[in-house]
Amino acid sequence: MSTATHEPTSLVCQNTECKKEFIVIASEEKFYANKHLPLPDHCPACRHRQRMALRSERQLYRRTCDKCKKSILSVYPQEAPYVVYCHTCFWENIE
Numbered sequence: 666m667s668t669a670t671h672e673p674t675s676l677v678c679q680n681t682e683c684k685k686e687f688i689v690i691a692s693e694e695k696f697y698a699n700k701h702l703p704l705p706d707h708c709p710a711c712r713h714r715q716r717m718a719l720r721s722e723r724q725l726y727r728r729t730c731d732k733c734k735k736s737i738l739s740v741y742p743q744e745a746p747y748v749v750y751c752h753t754c755f756w757e758n759i760e
């Protein structure tokens with residue numbers, strides 16, 4: 666029996682006005698893992714909009730994971746009203 670080793674991850678956009686389901690493909694997942702970033706919580710369209718909004722300032726902030734307190738890089742600064750997990754905690758959290 667041969668099953669696919671890595672199925673695309675299906676996520677739901679966290680934009681309350683969108684809530685669209687979107688897929689994170691394996692190569693994209695690897696990209697985020699390499700950069701020690703959590704997987705996106707917004708669909709590509711919303712992310713594009715966010716990116717346009719802060720295109721003059723595409724900065725990553727060093728902050729701590731809200732769970733294990735490990736130092737990570739995030740598009741959200743420490744004081745942002747979002748819960749930000751490191752890659753490891755993110756996956757633990759959805760399982």
Ligand SMILES: [Zn+2]
Pocket residue numbers: 678679680683684685707708709710711712
């Ligand atoms: Zn969206």
Ligand SMILES: [Zn+2]
Pocket residue numbers: 730731732733734735750751752753754755
């Ligand atoms: Zn963590």
